[in-house]
Amino acid sequence: MTAALPALSVLFAVFATAVPWGLPADATFIMPLVVVMMVFCWRAIPDTVFPPYLAMLLGLLTDIMSGGPLGFWALMTLIAATVGGRVAPLTDGQDSNRLWLVWAAVAGVVASFGWLLASLYFLRWIDWWPIAFGALTSIVLFPVVLRGLVWIRRGRLRPGPTLYGRWS
Amino acid sequence: MRADHSPFKPRPRRSWRAPGELLNFTLYFLCAVLLVLSRIGHGAVADARDHFVDLTAPLLEAASVPVIMGRHTLARVRSYVGMVSEIDRLKAENDELKQWEWRAKLLERNVAHLRSLLNAVDEPALHFTTGSVIADARGPFVRSALINLGRDNGVRIGYAVINGDGLVGRTVDAGASVARVLLLNDLNSRIPVLVGAAGMRAIASGDNSAELKLDFMPDGASPYAGDEVYTSGSDGVLPRGLRVGVVTGSAGAFKVRTHAELSSLDVVSVLFFDTPALASTDPPAVPVAGPLSPVPEDSKAPAPVPTASIEPLPADSAIKQVGAADGVSPGEGMAQTQQ
Numbered sequence: 001m002t003a004a005l006p007a008l009s010v011l012f013a014v015f016a017t018a019v020p021w022g023l024p025a026d027a028t029f030i031m032p033l034v035v036v037m038m039v040f041c042w043r044a045i046p047d048t049v050f051p052p053y054l055a056m057l058l059g060l061l062t063d064i065m066s067g068g069p070l071g072f073w074a075l076m077t078l079i080a081a082t083v084g085g086r087v088a089p090l091t092d093g094q095d096s097n098r099l100w101l102v103w104a105a106v107a108g109v110v111a112s113f114g115w116l117l118a119s120l121y122f123l124r125w126i127d128w129w130p131i132a133f134g135a136l137t138s139i140v141l142f143p144v145v146l147r148g149l150v151w152i153r154r155g156r157l158r159p160g161p162t163l164y165g166r167w168s
Numbered sequence: 169m170r171a172d173h174s175p176f177k178p179r180p181r182r183s184w185r186a187p188g189e190l191l192n193f194t195l196y197f198l199c200a201v202l203l204v205l206s207r208i209g210h211g212a213v214a215d216a217r218d219h220f221v222d223l224t225a226p227l228l229e230a231a232s233v234p235v236i237m238g239r240h241t242l243a244r245v246r247s248y249v250g251m252v253s254e255i256d257r258l259k260a261e262n263d264e265l266k267q268w269e270w271r272a273k274l275l276e277r278n279v280a281h282l283r284s285l286l287n288a289v290d291e292p293a294l295h296f297t298t299g300s301v302i303a304d305a306r307g308p309f310v311r312s313a314l315i316n317l318g319r320d321n322g323v324r325i326g327y328a329v330i331n332g333d334g335l336v337g338r339t340v341d342a343g344a345s346v347a348r349v350l351l352l353n354d355l356n357s358r359i360p361v362l363v364g365a366a367g368m369r370a371i372a373s374g375d376n377s378a379e380l381k382l383d384f385m386p387d388g389a390s391p392y393a394g395d396e397v398y399t400s401g402s403d404g405v406l407p408r409g410l411r412v413g414v415v416t417g418s419a420g421a422f423k424v425r426t427h428a429e430l431s432s433l434d435v436v437s438v439l440f441f442d443t444p445a446l447a448s449t450d451p452p453a454v455p456v457a458g459p460l461s462p463v464p465e466d467s468k469a470p471a472p473v474p475t476a477s478i479e480p481l482p483a484d485s486a487i488k489q490v491g492a493a494d495g496v497s498p499g500e501g502m503a504q505t506q507q
Contacts, residue, residue, distance in 0.1 A: 015227070015228070015231055016231075018228055018231075018303040018304065018314075019228070019231050019232050019235045019303065019304060020232055020235060020236060020239075020301050020302070020303060020304035020313070020432075020433070020434075021235060021239075021304060022239050022304070022431055022432035023304075023431065024378070024431050025311070025353065025376065025377055025378045025430075025431055028311075052191070052192055052195055053191065053195060056195050056198070056199065060202070064217050064220055064221060065221075065224075065228075065303065066310060067310045067312045067314075067341075067348055068310050069203055069206040069207065070202040070203065070205065070206040070213060070217065071198075071199040071200065071201070071202030071203035071206060072203065074198075074199045074202065075196070075199040075200075075203070078192075078195055078196060078199060082192065117203075121203065121207060122355060122356075124355075126355065126376065127375065127376055127377060130376070
């Protein structure tokens with residue numbers, strides 16, 4: 001599998017972050033974190049090509065679209081890509097719960113680090129609630145997004161005892 | 169045993185000089201460099217970003233159309249659901265507004281009479297152009313929006329942006345066909361305002377939440393909840409008298425609830441209010457000598473618009489229209505920006 005399909009799916013999500021959804025102020029962190037989550041998932045799904053530099057470029061695009069500091073979301077996607085690349089490939093006996101758990105930890109780290117970085121960037125404590133809310137929402141949305149990416153990966157969802165069935 | 173349960177791949181120890189590790193390190197370093205350049209506001213970075221946003225603007229504009237339509241549909245469904253109670257509320261509001269109309273006409277006559285006694289000079293007209301929000305650039309740091317108006321439409325950095333309810337923000341970046349609007353509730357937004365009928369001076373600052381903070385109020389000043397907040401114009405950038413919001417909160421933590429719903433903006437207008445301060449930060453391509461608020465080159469005959477007696481801004485067809493408002497005095501400006 002080439003990197004085109006994963007990259008296009010994440011690119012779609014990046015553009016979706018910039019579209020005027022009319023979300024309330026507390027929910028502004030959700031969409032960019034979905035982008036980070038997709039990068040993590042693509043890196044964790046076996047037999048998928050998604051190099052870290054591509055993840056960084058897409059993060060940079062998110063920065064440009066959002067008008068925030070250049071490099072912030074690039075850094076977050078890079079962290080997700082690094083961790084995602086090191087997560088053991090899921091097989092039949094290991095369902096999505098393990099990956100979900102890892103994402104929960106990554107989301108916590110990304111949210112905390114992002115909050116600290118943002119506070120350092122602006123030299124003041126920024127409001128932590130939107131970031132925490134975004135991280136929590138991304139954890140809740142994780143199975144849905146992962147299922148969607150698996151569908152993109154294989155073209156369909158196979159019924160089976162586990163979420164994924166066999167990868168190959 | 170431990171390796172069996174670890175969710176991470178057992179990885180051979182590799183030198184940091186291995187190509188993959190080196191690439192990763194380089195990417196992290198690049199991100200750090202970009203953050204520093206962005207922080208210091210390097211001109212090349214800002215220009216590159218503007219250029220890129222300009223290029224992607226048509227794509228964003230196309231992508232935002234179905235979303236905006238969906239939002240409108242949802243709003244329409246909601247209004248149908250609560251139609252009966254809404255009609256009752258509007259009837260009550262209409263009765264109240266009739267009384268206000270009578271009072272406003274009385275005050276208008278008084279003001280006109282006093283102005284004639286004082287030989288007051290009319291303030292210059294405020295020209296404006298109207299466009300729509302094409303991207304919702306909001307994240308942990310920024311509350312901004314991209315609009316489909318740029319330098320080609322006469323927009324420059326620092327112009328005030330309003331919608332039908334009041335002040336929305338000001339332009340901070342302007343490309344050829346798009347501009348970025350820093351919303352009032354952004355962390356970096358600071359606006360000098362006047363509070364209440366007494367006109368207490370203060371600074372309304374954004375903190376990325378839905379409401380603005382009121383800072384630097386005079387000692388002992390104590391506004392009341394519901395007091396109107398409007399721009400003072402003392403920054404030399406924004407016109408005086410633009411409606412911002414109303415005071416909420418209690419002593420020690422006064423806030424401003426903006427009239428404009430900043431989380432769901434559709435159609436906005438950019439006011440061409442040129443001041444010396446603005447000319448020094450973003451000089452026009454062709455220096456303009458003369459009064460404030462010149463008509464941009466691409467503007468044709470000014471269409472009548474934001475006065476209280478004229479039709480509100482059209483929602484669909486008003487995109488990229490250019491018009492002119494009558495003089496904005498402190499009181500009149502508020503009425504004008506209500507449109």
